Amino acid sequence: MVQWEGTEAGVQASLWQALDEVLDPELDQSIVRLGFVEAVLLEGSCVEVTLRLPTFWCAPNFVFMMAEDIRRALLQVEGVQEVRVRIADHFASEAIEAAIREGRSFEAAFPGETTGSLDxxxxxxxxxxxxxxxxxxxxxxxxxxxxxxxxxxxxxxxxxxxxxxxxxxxxxxxxxxxxxxxxxxxxxxxxxxxxxxxxxxxxxxxxxxxxxIPLESFEDYLRRSRTTLLNLSANASLCQALLASRKGGAP
Known part of the structure; x- marks a missing residue:
């Protein structure tokens, strides 16, 4: 649940809307609706967002993408000039937070440890x-x-x-x-x-x-799409259950 502190109603709505557009890259769902956003604080022109992800070992490249997207999205909100992303209880939080704050790439944050590109x-x-x-x-x-x-x-x-x-x-x-x-x-x-x-x-x-998509392939295409949907939905449910467990509550 997002905790709005020190913000007026109009700014709250703008920040909420911007964050709701940020997606978990694997699940293709809003980080707000998934419950990943733990707190949002506004101090002057600076917004600080705290994320709490389902597990301590969530893949750092996924986390980095979400943190980078949060920064980009909130900088589009009128009046916001600085964005800080805090990642609660994650093994790579310091490296990711520093890279996002300094505008460095994922590869620069983890030199010699990455293959391929985030793009x-x-x-x-x-x-x-x-x-x-x-x-x-x-x-x-x-x-x-x-x-x-x-x-x-x-x-x-x-x-x-x-x-x-x-x-x-x-x-x-x-x-x-x-x-x-x-x-x-x-x-x-x-x-x-x-x-x-x-x-x-x-x-x-x-x-x-x-x-x-030709008509003769339509049903087969529909079956394959349904399989993708079921896999993504299962992953989303698992993530939410793990997150609820971390927070000591029910999904």
Whole structure:
């Protein structure tokens, strides 16, 4: 639970919103909703965020990415000029905190101990999360009554937002309300982040390489996406249970 101290309501909302956009790279979920943010303090133009992660041995590259993203996100909030990230009870907290504070890379924080780059790892997790978001959108479309042939034929322009609500257009031009608005917005955002075709005439459903999903492969693609979702959900549940255990409470 986030503890807001010394902040006014408007600043609180801005900081909360910014942190809610920071994701656990593996789970593709908000660090706020996962319960990783333990405290947020504002002193003048400096924000200090304390993270408590599920285990003492959480992978340092994952932790570094979250800490780096926190700093970047909060520096976008008006009035914030400095961000300090504290990592509670983690074996590499000192090295990560110092690197984030000084603007050094992960490789510089752990010289001789890393292979590959965080950019490559981040992109791999983005692609993995893309499948999860796509499956959530597929599920929302199926719940709204769209058949596999209709979904495979849909274009980006067939998703329309009006007065804060999302609609999907059928082949005959009729509009159907899509209840899961978050599924649409998260899918479109990740699709843009991956640089996939964003033209209105582009197929709505693309694989991670930007290829349309043919109808004959749709069910198989759906099964593989469901497997990815189940794995990620299981990991998220485990992380939350471990975190609750660390805090001495129930998940």
């Amino acid at each position: 490559e790892l981040r992109q791999w997790f983005q692609r993995k999360g893309y499948l999860r978001r796509q499956f959530a959108l597929l599920k929302a479309l199926r719940a709204a009554g769209f058949s596999p042939p209709e979904i495979c034929a849909m274009r980006l322009a067939d998703l329309l937002k009006s007065e804060g609500k999302w609609w999907a257009r059928r082949a005959d031009g009729t509009l159907v309300r899509i209840e899961s608005e978050e599924a649409i917005s998260r899918y479109l955002k990740r699709r843009q982040e991956l640089g996939l075709d964003g033209r209105p005439e582009s197929p709505l459903m693309l694989d991670m390489d930007g290829n349309p």
